[in-house]
Amino acid sequence: LAAPTLAVAADAPPIGLPSWNDGEAKSAIIDFVTRVTTEGGPDYVAEADRIAVFDNDGTLWSEQPMYFQGMFINDRVKAMAPDHPEWKDKEPFASLLKGDMAGVAAAGEKGLVELAMATHAGMTTDDFTKIVKDWYASAKHPRFDRPYNEITFQPMREVLDYLRENGFKTYIVSGGGIEFMRPMTEQMYGIPPEQVVGSTITTKYELQGDTPVLMREPKVDFIDDGPGKPVGINKFIGRRPIFAAGNSDGDYEMLRWVTSGSGPSFGMIVHHTDGEREWAYDRQSHVGKLDKAMNEAEQRKWLLVDMKVDWNKVYAFDK
Template sequence: MIRLARLAGLFAAILIAAVPTLALSQDALPSWREGRAKAAIVAFVQKVTTEGTSFVPVADRIAVFDNDGTLWSEQPYYFQLGFMIDRVKVLAPEHPEWKEKEPFKSILEGNLAGLASAGEKGIVELGMATHAEMTTDEFSKIVTDWFATARHPKFKRPYNEITFLPMRELLDYLRDNGFKTYIVSGGGVEFMRPMTQKMYGIPPEQVIGSSIETKYLLEGDTPVLTREPKIDFIDDGAGKPVGINKFIGHRPIFVAGNSDGDYEMLRWATAGDGPRFGMIVHHTDADREYAYDRDSHFGKLDKALTEAGTRNWLLVDMKADWGRIYSFEDR
């Protein structure tokens, strides 16, 4: 009986000792192909989570991610622009003047080239017409309903399925290692917040984005927040590090983007003391997704692409480094 008890204890000790090894042997990033990119990510996470000179306390393990083109696709146009296009069509009967007014005229005629020529000014005008003069609750419901029914023009699937599986794995991997993950995007903050928990496991309070002015009002005796047709904050380019400082209050140690709109965020985050990791998703797969960089109207990657090597930012080659891009792909 004593011998059996000793054998049982020995067996239990062997199992306990083996648990860390088994956990480490599991692939936390299965959609990433073995290679330099995956190895660099794993090496950085192991370095900052292992006791030693490069160890980073949990409170300082902040990771920020751009959204458009980094966590979900942004071609043939930004998802939020797709939302605006659909909203214009819904609201058009109330605005007969749009038949002759750009950029609304181009949308109603299906002229995407004309819409593109409207530039930033035209996009802002679309945003004010389709995003404002309603309560925050009303807008959240409209966005949620749109995501439930709208389909991506290329893949003919719901937009909430057009997220990058390798990046979702990366978010989970970082969180499993004590990181707090944020979205820092040029997209509208209230356009993203209804969906980010379900899509990425990122709660609304950890989403930073562009915003329009919001006011407190009473409808009868009911307090509401109303969305005004006026820009409050643009969270793009140099606005991204400003937004991080304002809303997070920590300089991130891990930053991921995909375009020149993320350049200043990459510069600022990786310029801090201690271990830092900058990463750029390079869209190189025209068959499974899209291939674009320096000349794209959406997600232009030029300056950041040129400087990635000298600034030690990891350039992730989508075609070479990702075994799967979307969860609906065949294994």
Template sequence: MRRSVRAFDACLACLAIAVILLITATCSPVSAQDVLPSWNDTSAKTRITDFVRATTTEGGEAYVAPENRIAVFDNDGTLWSEQPYYIQLGFVLDRVKALAPQHPEWKTKEPFKSVLDGDLKGIAKAGERGMVELMMATHAGMTSDEFTKIATDWFATSKHPRTGKLFTEMTYLPMRELLDYLRANGFRTYIVSGGGIEFMRPVTQQLYGIPPEQVVGSTIATEYELVGDVPVLKRLPKIDFVDDGPGKPVGINKFIGLKPIFAAGNSDGDYEMLRWTTSGKGSSFGLLVHHTDAAREYAYDRESAFGKLDKALDEAEGRNWLVVDMKKDWKKIFAFEQ
């Protein structure tokens, strides 16, 4: 009997030890090596984790209250691929082809003719004016709900011309991990992109965990109408706001209402956003994604038609912005990599 009691007591002791170990493991802080697993252990990763640790440690000189931990991210080239052309441009090209039977005049009218002929150089020659014309022809003349469905359906089937993967699979895994890491440390994450706001909103929650109301982007004019007795928002063929370059700080102030302490981009179109974010007193962080990996993705910067990175790259060191070298700093770029 005594032997049985001793055995029972021994079992209880083992169980208690196991519970204590489990609780200790659960409550232990996450080490820097456990976060951002798709990042190599370079100085880039260390700078990010050091900043987050400093701004979230109460009592520290760099501490930032949770309500002020705002992080903003460009989308094209920062969160998802922008080569060989912007994903939204791919949507425009497909929309022109889908609508072409209703517009026989497009066969001879530029820039529509170049789109139908698959002539990217011809499209580029049309310049900003031509792009606006394409956008208005493919993005306006419908309700917001109708446009959302069109964009959602397109994302469900449309694939990247080089990888053959869905465009929704062309997101950068290390940047998605960074979004998760910041949110786990009390940051609110926003997209601030030159892309169309209603083009991005249908997929940002699924791709990045960013809800539609935390997306800032370019907009076309919209007005309230009654169709029969049903209220709708009608999209008009008129530019309302361009959220690029100097428009990004304006958009942040207009739609978010707080100055960020963390900003990430990849091109000169993000220059003003990074400058504004990292100006003044207090803790702040600027990050540039530098596309240096031609094998796993693309290598481009100063001469690129999409995502040109020139001025911001020249000034990054002097402004203490982190330049993330995709080839050196990232173990994986896309989740589908073997």
């Protein structure tokens, strides 16, 4: 496994994937990166075209017991409740405030959108960014009692670093809200805001007095999930990536798009197989359902990462 050092600039620090166990998965990643960075080789890819895209929930950080943005919504509804006495009698707010998550779920997608809009719209972009930052600074994951930025996958952070050291530009392409991610992706993953693609609500330019602001409106602009992911990639990035990582059927179309280009490409799926250190789920899960993409992984030559087997650490704080 000395190959990767060939691809690394002479003055770069030695790079590896220390949280990955030796095996097929680790070798496949290193082999691909080595091939596309070997000048004069048949699979060489110019640096400008080394675009890598990563799903976020379940791929770069956990998504249990619910999407972390759902935890944010939960906390925000509670924090905002004193200013909204009407929520006591209005579903799904009433159920949420009583901690009755089954009651929240009963309100269906329409109810979830209402909760999302109540907590994500009606303020300026600057104000929302501050709310998000404050939440990240104070909220803790219920199982691990640690801030959410620590519930990120150390092996995937190493993949991000490794790709960047090899001239890749790394992007997040997530179904999550773009402005829920951007305040933290630089710190968590070394990914700047302009390299975060996600779902958006509309914003509107307005003057507050003589000061221009962007007001967040309760209206969906773009859903960056499933077939929306290649659409978002094309819209925001404008060229076809050569590396994609996901964990669910919501990444299926992105994986297809990225691995259908004319040159070399790499698709990988994080399979949640570790019920002890993290969670184990796939075909039957209502969060991060992985079924069709797993069925086709072999045919499409996508790497199926077995979290339990391939990772010697899940989180940085794991012993």
